[in-house]
Amino acid sequence: MKKVKENKINEEITEQEISSEEYEHAKRKPVIPGEIIVSGEDYLPGDGTRREGNDIVANRFGLAEESGRVIKVIALTGAFIPRRGNVVLGRVTDITFHGWIIDIGSASQAFLPIEESPKFVSKAEMDQFIAIGDIVAAKIWGVKSKGIDLTLKGKGLGKLEGGFVFHTNPNRVPRIIGKEGSMINLIKENTSSNITVGQNGWIWIKADSVDNQIKARKAIEFVVEKVHIEGLTEKMEEWFRNYK
């Protein structure tokens, strides 16, 4: 009974003092591990949360979201957890008899078998196709306890030529890409560059000039820093208008 009363008071304050923009924020609030998001038997714990008695408690640092009865936390930090079907970028660290060993920034190493290359490669000339230190875009074909298997068979996969690669937080990749690629297309148009974003947070940029390369990287770093802000695409457009 007391709780209901408290809620009512809160609602009144919300209507009076908090503007509509801040009210939007209340739907997605930042939480830290151990923080109580909501209490009550009506809610169900989703991804990144757990139930503790009457409360739903955050397991991870991120943004808490309410969708119907389910509460989930969209993580903002953490390691890359490889899943089947992810397109990742990786650096070749070694060549064996049967394929290439690739570092994709996850806990275990990834292996690209020689049969998974799109064209026939002779075992004697493997380093001419992909050498140590090269960057490849590959798809995760399977995740086992021993390691990760990759494949190059697919559209847009293979060895990357030109440009450069840098690393960001893999949990922020969805924001970099945006809804149906809106953010990444905006950056591509404004910098006339070619960008590939791996699910592991490795990003490849190839632009026609050095200035555009720097601009594209700064734009992505801007998105990575401002992930928790809503309406980021408009902010990005403004950023491009103000750039130099």
Next chain:
Amino acid sequence: MISMETSNLTKETLKKMFAEGKRFDGRNLLEFRDISIEIGVSNKAEGSTRVRLGKTDVIVGVKLAPGEPYPDSPDKGNLSVSCDLLPLASPRFEMGPPGFYAIELPRLVDRAIRGSSMIELEKLFIEEGKVWTVFIDIYPINDDGNLIDASTIGAIIALKNTMIPVLDEKGMIDYEKKPTKKLPLSKTYPFSFTFYKLGNSIIMDPTREEEEACDARITFGVSYWNNQYMVNSCQKTGELSFSKEEISKITNILSKKFDEMNEKLKKFL
């Protein structure tokens, strides 16, 4: 340096950018990042500093203890610099016995300080067979390149703030008494400047990404004494060589860089 860590693509791109005189963070090739200094970060140490050079973050502590002098300098104090490359600072640091870089880094700091005779080791004599030993401990908290220069800055500022603890009748340190005496230092102090080479370009204060792409580096310990600039120490590492012209170009800007750094850190020295 550790060129295996970086990709071929990024190295080529950085080479092209340096040739045009451009960097990702918008600095000039020979420009330092912002430095911020915090003094007295540890209450157990006799002197301590935290240096932030961009995202590079280093804590340096100075500890004093009475000890035996070395046989070749029975009337002088000892100086010992050590460094722990903690795995939390960078993915390239691993647990286990110290590697090449973990030995080289404190040696470079040690030689810059020793060569400039910043600490007056003769005044650290206590009695026959007993002198003060100055321990400088370097702990990188975050490695975003150029640990050497950041560590030297941290070491000299920590030394400037070091107090000598009080000894009791038995010759043991009495930590309950408040120290009043400062560590005897001369007027001079060193800075180290590390120049990195990639292709035909020479850069200073690289980020980790740039540092990993570079082929060679050379470190100079520089001090100012008797109205002249002195090179106290010098060490080169890496696969490629520096040409005669490059070295003379570097040595010509050392005095300018020393003045710049001196101006930035004036209030701490």
